[in-house]
Amino acid sequence: MTEGRAVPLEREGVRGFLHTPKESAGRGMVLTHGAGSDCTSPLLVTIANAFCSAGLMVLRCDLAFRQQRRCGPPPPGKSAADRASLRFAVAILRDIVRADVFLAGHSYGGRQASMLAAEEPGLVAGLLLLSYPLHPPKKPEQLRTQHFPRLRTAAVFVHGAADPFGSIAEMKQAIAAIPASTHLVTIEGVGHNLGGERFHSTAAIAALLSGETLRS
Numbered sequence: 001m002t003e004g005r006a007v008p009l010e011r012e013g014v015r016g017f018l019h020t021p022k023e024s025a026g027r028g029m030v031l032t033h034g035a036g037s038d039c040t041s042p043l044l045v046t047i048a049n050a051f052c053s054a055g056l057m058v059l060r061c062d063l064a065f066r067q068q069r070r071c072g073p074p075p076p077g078k079s080a081a082d083r084a085s086l087r088f089a090v091a092i093l094r095d096i097v098r099a100d101v102f103l104a105g106h107s108y109g110g111r112q113a114s115m116l117a118a119e120e121p122g123l124v125a126g127l128l129l130l131s132y133p134l135h136p137p138k139k140p141e142q143l144r145t146q147h148f149p150r151l152r153t154a155a156v157f158v159h160g161a162a163d164p165f166g167s168i169a170e171m172k173q174a175i176a177a178i179p180a181s182t183h184l185v186t187i188e189g190v191g192h193n194l195g196g197e198r199f200h201s202t203a204a205i206a207a208l209l210s211g212e213t214l215r216s
Helices: 042-053 065-067 079-094 108-119 166-175 203-209
Strands: 005-011 013-018 028-032 057-062 102-108 128-129 155-162 180-186
Touching: 005 057, 005 079, 013 042, 013 079, 028 042, 028 079, 028 108, 042 057, 042 102, 042 203, 057 079, 057 102, 057 166, 065 079, 065 203, 079 108, 102 108, 108 128, 128 203, 155 203, 180 203
Parallel strands: 028 057, 028 102, 102 128, 128 155, 155 180
Antiparallel strands: 005 013, 013 057
16 A cells, blocks of 8 residues: 655644545554654654555644744753644544544654653553653763653654664663553664664554554
8 A cells, every 4th residue: 555645734733744544544643753853854754654554644743842943952841832732733633533543753752742641641542652862862861751650551662773862771671660561663773863764664563553562
């Protein structure tokens, strides 16, 4: 199956592109970006097309901080607005699809997705966390996992073996604190960008959509 078409979508609190599959499985995914990019990044486009080809409606969207300015990192202390923009996007997708909605994000976007799921259990059926920024490079003591023990949503982590934001061993140790079902997909030879547009989504799709991952 080839991917369907992607059309711009802009509503209050949400800006992005909606990918509609040629053959729908009735499920959907909200997909967002990291701190240094936006929803047009090659990695996000590749992932959106891959999941759309698997039958999911995909809403590839900008976080609130990126809607407000074209470049630059998220401003300190404003992450609640980014999580609110994801909540709005999930609500939009729920009005379109008839079954499960998943929430996915790369780096900072994945961190905000997981924090939102920890704050609102049951908001989505599962998480896809790409290159989770476990800690700043070379600062392993500054962990970003305080919410992990409160996370009750099944999560798939996709991580490059050369990612400076966390080693595979560190990721395994951190993920063990999550009470929900988890799965770690390791990709050898890539760093934080997971290979960009050359990223192969097969393992991530299988892990997220399988009954094994979503089993509590």
